[in-house]
Amino acid sequence: MSFDSVLSWWEGHEGLLQLLLEALGETVAMVFASGFIGFAIGIPVGIVLHLSKKNGLLEHHFLNKILGMVVNIGRSIPFIILLVAIIPFTRFIVGTTIGTAAAIVPLTIGAIPFIARLVEGALLEVPSGLVEAAQAMGAKPAQIITKVLLPEALPGIINAVTITLVTLVGYSAMAGTVGGGGLGDVGIRYGYQRFDATVMMITVVILVFIVQLIQSMGDHFVKYVDHR
């Protein structure tokens, strides 16, 4: 496909630009809104998972077991099933089951356990000696969390944020199933169902670009905060 043919194709599909921009906006809205809410809930859940572990700072066997089980269940439900399974809950929260806002609910629910496990893993990377040193210098549990665990795990947590956002870009493509819109939805409807390979290609390229951008920004932040 030469440059000229791309140009002429483009002239025949002027409405498409508008469509793609809208879809891009929807994807960004879905990814970042669900990501933001997901972190707000998932990070504390991850912290609790870590602290309540055996030999953890605030060991609590029962809480750890229950929370771990809930997280595992959340992690094991395929997203496409979660999307339709929680429709009543989505309606309860946003009042509708279609549209971008409705897609944010299952995306968030899907992201929380994912983030929780990643954050738990990041906290696990903090050497236990640091917590011990803090205890030895008379730090209270809350101080250990805010002054030792979280700052030391920050590179890992930022990494978790990056991985989650990238995963959410992928999940958001499925949100078309509930009329959530977004680039994935455009790709399926125009590209796959109408056999328009060019549209499919364009959406894929944009998605690749978004993922690259998120990843390199994440890497940059990690590099900035990581002094290990």
Add this chain to the structure above:
Amino acid sequence: MIQIKKVNKVFYQAGRAIHALSDINLSIEQGSIFGVIGSSGAGKSTLIRCVNLLERPSSGSIIIDGVDLTKLSTQELTLTRRKIGMIFQHFNLLSSRTVFDNVALPLELAAVSKDKIKEKVNSLLELVGLTDKSDTYPANLSGGQKQRVAIARALASDPVVLLCDEATSSLDPATTQSILELLRKINSELNLTILLITHEMAVVKGICAQVAIIGDGKMVEKGPVGDIFAHPKTELARQFIRSTLDLTIPADYRARLLPTRVEKSFPLVRLEFTGASVDTPVISQLARQFDIDISIISSNMDYVGGVKFGLMLAEFFGTEDAALKAVAFLKEHNVEVEVLGYVI
């Protein structure tokens, strides 16, 4: 003053009880440097961790300045720990904080004002000689510098006690000496009680006034450093001291070693000098009196607390009769002699 009274620690592993510490009693004077030495797995790490209750003793009490730590509530313990500094083998500095912020951490925990923190941290960095590294991250420091930061951090809350958990074990000998020098300095300047555990004899010898030897979770012996090394009373203490001094027979000598004396072979002997040995120049006396030439192969002699002690591996060149007499002479002078064999 630290008092460790009847401390026991039992770990349960797969349903089996492991006695990490059995009935440990220790009393450490304010302002003294006390060393606990033992081989790995002896329980010395558990012991020091029991002092600030990082490890809670199964029974017994830890009394620091009259307060029994085992009887304190969690909050009281947290506050009391601020008066007990601790440094570790692996430094345990926060990688996310600069040198300044690491030293400032204990002060932040105690909600000290920013101005006071700045003043205190700067004076501590001066004490440990790291003023120019204030804004450096720990990853860019050498091991010795990291331990200096850790010492400054441990001193930030003006502790009365400093616990050193194998603090020099991952440092090279020269750096070890400089850290010990620093510990000695803060001990005398701040009248700080230092309890250190180590497996290195050089550390105990270099800095401690008193030492306790611990083996298999039991206190084997304790007393002034010179006394312990010179007059070990128990077999365990003796074994331990010997293991720190141990001389092995070089491989080529071992290959030429015969169990009995034959023509043109000479005895290879191991001499062990202890505090009981008569303090005379026995080696040169031997040579003169019995007409034997002595070739020292290797030796590990030391002088601590007014006594010489150590091991020596030597060959006695001379007649069989002279060698026997020389051995008898050494035994008379309380030097322990063992004929390891005869070298061709």
